[in-house]
Amino acid sequence: MKVSLFITCLSDAIYPRVGEAMVRLLANYGVKVEFPTVQTCCGQPAFNSGYWDEARATAKTILEAFEDCDFVISPSGSCTGMIHHYPKLFENDAIMYEKAVKLQSKSYEFTQFLVQVLGVTDVGATFPHKVTYHPSCHGSRLLGVKDEPLALMSKVKGLEFVPLPFAEDCCGFGGTFAVKMSEISGAMVSEKSDHVKETEAEVLVGLDMACLMNIAGNLRYRNEPVRVMHLAELLYEGVKQA
C-alpha cells in the first residue's frame, strides 16, 4: 500500500511541523508515508479567481506526483476539495480527466484517512487543555468531514472540549478574497476571534492551515493568548506526552 503525502504549498512553506506530525503519527501504525517532491500547489488560488489555464498548469504537478500511489493524504480539506474540482477543470481533456477522476477517488483529508481508512479514533494521546474547534468550510461542507475530528478529540485524555459558537461560519479567509475584499474578510475573522475568545479555550484546532493562519493572525494581532494548531499537531504532541 503506497500512501503519499500531499503537503499543500502553505504547509510546505510555512507550517512544515503539520506535515511532520502527520507522517510521524502514521508511522506509529506502520504507515510509511511517501513524499513525491514534484508536487507544488493544487492550483486553487488561480481556479477560484477564474484563471483556469493557470490552475491547470499547477494542477498537473499534483496529478503527476500522485499518479502511482494508493492513497493521497493531505492536512487540508480545502486543497483536497480542490482535487475534487479536477474532473471539472480537465473536462475537455479525456486523458487528464481520467487521471483527475482517479486522483479524486483516492484523495483523503488527514482525519478522514485516519478514521475512515485506518479505523483509528484513539491515537493514545494526552492533552490536558481546554480546546475548541473550527470546522473549515471546504472540509466540512464539500468533503463532509464533520464527525472525524470530534471522534479523534473525544478520545484524547485530559482534553476538555468546548464547542465554538457559530462554529460553521466561515473565518473569512477565502484565498484571494481576503486580499480583494479585505474589509469584509477582516469583519468576518474578527467575529470568529470573538467567538473563539468567548469559549475561553487555551487552544484552537482545525484541519486547514489557511483558515488557521487567518484566525491565528487576527488573534495574535489582538494579543489574544490562544494557541492555534492543526489537529495532527495536537494529536502528535499528545502522543509524545502520553
Next chain:
Amino acid sequence: MSSGHGHSDGATVKERADLALNNDFLRKAVKFTTERLKGGKLKATEEHGNWEEWRERGKQIRLHTIAHLDYYLNLFVDNARANGVHVHFADTAEEAVHISLSIAERKQAKSVVKSKSMVTEELHLNHALESIGVEAVETDLGEYIIQLAGETPSHIIIPAIHKNRYQIADLLSEDAGEKLEPDTSILAGYVRRKLRAKFLEADIGMTGCNFAIAETGSMVLFENEGNARMVTTVPKTQITLMGMERIIPSWADLEVMATLLPRSATGQKLTVYMSGITGPRRSADADGPDEMHIIIVDNGRSLQLGDPEFQELLNCIRCGACLNACPVYRHIGGHAYGGTYSGPIGAVLTPSLQKNVAEWDDIANASSLCGACYEACPVKIPLHEMLIYLRRRKIESGHGDKVEAIGMKGFATVMSKSGRFKAALKLGKLGQKLVARNGEIRIKIGPLKGWNSVRVTPSLPKKSFRDQWGTMEAEIRNGLKEMDPDMKNRMEAIVKDRANGGGHGHG
C-alpha cells in the same frame, strides 16, 4: 435594462460594502434577523426529520420542470386561459412594464395595491406606475416601510431587514403625523389601519407568484400578513407578474415546495396564508377580481436555459435561506450587492440575468466560497461553484484585472515546476529578512496592506517541509512499526473496491 438601483452609493461592491461595514445599525439589525431566521430554519428542518430527502425531491422537481419548461409553460398558459385569465409574455423588463401600464391605463386606474413581489422590484414597476400618475402602494409591512423610506428591498423575503424598530417607528411616525411608540404591535396596527383604506379604494391588485401550477393554470402565493389575500380579492382587476421559471407541474409537487419554502425562509412549517388562485371571480364567488392578468416575464432568464453551468439557477424558489446563511451578507447587508436580488443568489443571479459579466464581476468576488449558501439551499443550487464560473467567464472574455492576470501568470510559472517553487521559497526567505521580526511580518504595504491591518503574518521558517524531508524520512524508516493486519486488510479492501468501480465512500 434594470441596472440595480440599490440604495447604497458606491460604484463597486467593495465601496458599498465599506459603507455598510461602517453602519452599526445596519450590521446589528441584519445580524439579529438573519441569526433568528437561520436558527428557525435549523430547528424546522431538524423537526421535519427527513430534510435531506425532501431537499433532493425539491431539486428533482425543479430540475425536471426547468428541463421541460417549454412544455409546462404551454400547459400552464393553456389552462390559465381556459380559466379566463389573460396571459401575456414579456421578453424584457420594458415589455413587462409596458403591458402592466397598458392594463392600468385601459382600466383608468388611479391606484394599485401590491403584495410583495421581487419580480416587480426587478422591473422597477412602482416608478413606472407613478410616472403615469397611478399610485402604487406596497401592502406587505416590510415593503411598505421600504417604500416610505424611498429604498429598495435589502433581502428577498425581509425587505426592511436592515432597519431596526426605532428607525421604523421614526419613518411611520412621519407618515402618521404623530409620534408612534417603537412597539411592533402599535406600528403594525397603524399600517394595518392605513392600508385598509387603500385596499378598498384600489382599482388594481398586483401580485408576484411563488408557484404557478401547470396542470390547472393556477397561481400560488405564500404570505404571513393576509395582505396578498386582500390584494387578490378586493380590487376588480388583478395583475400577477411571474418569472417564467416559477412553474411546477402539479399540486402534488406543491406539497414538496410548501414543505421546503416556509421552513427554509423563516422556519415556519407553513406560512400563515397560502392562497391558490385559479382564474378570476366566477359568478357564484362572493369576491375576487372580475379580470385577471398574468404576465410571464423572461428578462434574461432564458439566457440560463441550456447553459450547463447556470441552468440550475432557474431552480431557485426565492426563499432567502442563502442570504440568512451567508456570513458576507450578514456583515454587509443587501444593498451592497447593488442589484434587486442580494446575497449569494443575487451575486449570481444579477450578472446572469444581465449577461454583462464584466460590469457585474465584482459581486462574484464578494464571497469567500464557503458553501454555506449551497448547504442552506432547499433545492441544492451550487451557488458557490457558479460564483467561480462567473469569475472564469469574466477572465475568458478578457475583462480581468490586468495586474491580477500578471500575478496569476507568475503564480503558474512558479508552481508548475517544483524546482521553481523551491527557488521561490529560497528567495522569499531572503526577501523577508527586510520585514520579518521574531517570526512575524507586520508591515502594511502592497498585498499585505489589507491583510495585516487586522492580522499578523507568519514568516517562512528556516526549512520548508521539503527541505526537512530527507532527514525525516530516514528517521521514520528506522522507527516504523509493523502494520496491524486488520488495518492492512481495510486498506486493501478499499483499493480493491475502488478498482471494481465501487463507491469511494467519501467526498
